[in-house]
Amino acid sequence: MTSRLHRPLTADEVDSFRRDGVTMLPAMFSADWIDVLRSGLDAHLDSPTERARIWDRDAEGRTMFWDSMAWHGNDQYQQFVHESPAAELAGRLLGSSRVHFYFDAVFVRSQGSQFETPWHQDEPYWSVSGHDTCTIWMPLVPVNAANALAFVPGSHRRDEVFDQPDFGELNPDAKVDIDRSDFSAIAEADIPDIASDPDRYGVVSWDMKPGDCVVFNSRILHGGSGRLPEDRELRVFTSKWLGDDVRIAFRDVGMDPDFSDMMRAHGLASGDRPGTALLPKIWSTE
Numbered sequence: 001m002t003s004r005l006h007r008p009l010t011a012d013e014v015d016s017f018r019r020d021g022v023t024m025l026p027a028m029f030s031a032d033w034i035d036v037l038r039s040g041l042d043a044h045l046d047s048p049t050e051r052a053r054i055w056d057r058d059a060e061g062r063t064m065f066w067d068s069m070a071w072h073g074n075d076q077y078q079q080f081v082h083e084s085p086a087a088e089l090a091g092r093l094l095g096s097s098r099v100h101f102y103f104d105a106v107f108v109r110s111q112g113s114q115f116e117t118p119w120h121q122d123e124p125y126w127s128v129s130g131h132d133t134c135t136i137w138m139p140l141v142p143v144n145a146a147n148a149l150a151f152v153p154g155s156h157r158r159d160e161v162f163d164q165p166d167f168g169e170l171n172p173d174a175k176v177d178i179d180r181s182d183f184s185a186i187a188e189a190d191i192p193d194i195a196s197d198p199d200r201y202g203v204v205s206w207d208m209k210p211g212d213c214v215v216f217n218s219r220i221l222h223g224g225s226g227r228l229p230e231d232r233e234l235r236v237f238t239s240k241w242l243g244d245d246v247r248i249a250f251r252d253v254g255m256d257p258d259f260s261d262m263m264r265a266h267g268l269a270s271g272d273r274p275g276t277a278l279l280p281k282i283w284s285t286e
């Protein structure tokens with residue numbers, strides 16, 4: 001099978017992803033793919049889905065916009081999902097024999113936005129479970145390490161259920177309660193106060209430019225991006241990928257974004273492998 005990767009992965013990059021749960025990959029996507037995503041994001045911002053939320057709007061009108069699962073109605077995102085190196089990249093880092101696409105999510109901060117993403121893990125919010133999951137985080141503009149998404153290396157191996165934040169509560173326009181009380185009912189630990197002592201947790205982030213990406217395991221603790229300089233915006237496209245051990249898991253608590261109705265409508269049930277046109281297989285070693 002011919003590789004679609006823009007450049008080969010090094011052994012160190014694969015090792016750091018598996019050991020730390022995160023790796024930064026310079027120059028992993030060509031300028032053409034960044035152009036595709038930029039024009040896809042422009043179209044997306046013109047017609048967001050019903051899931052779109054403003055996570056923050058400050059007194060000066062600076063905003064943080066979020067939306068997810070827009071790819072079904074966005075030609076450029078569809079092209080990226082099916083034809084870009086992303087699925088193969090996920091498969092090779094996860095060491096999986098097949099990779100399904102889960103969903104896209106965008107994080108768009110206007111110039112000077114100070115909003116910081118709360119620290120959290122992704123997989124406890126999802127309607128799937130497994131360790132073979134990852135996100136590819138791609139800035140479509142240059143970003144400094146101080147403003148980029150940050151990670152606690154190795155935290156993807158922690159087994160505690162954390163008291164996860166309720167992102168629905170972030171929307172200043174119309175709050176969407178995802179019933180955080182249930183998260184606190186099952187929580188075994190508070191999310192550590194990582195922001196107050198990042199060195200203690202070995203927090204990492206990187207200076208990045210378009211074409212670079214960070215790939216992270218969906219159980220890693222991450223957050224903290226933002227605090228932008230006055231003249232800088234941050235436009236990020238993320239794609240979420242599912243590997244060999246992943247199964248559908250409708251949860252009693254805190255699914256956000258909650259695709260469970262859509263998944264059920266496609267015939268998916270807890271315990272199933274991902275599949276159907278909603279979560280299609282994009283890459284395999286066959």
Ligand SMILES: O=C(O)CCC(=O)C(=O)O
Pocket residue numbers: 105107117122135137149222223225236238
């Ligand atoms: O870019 C951000 O601020 C947040 C990204 C994030 O939390 C994610 O992709 O899971």
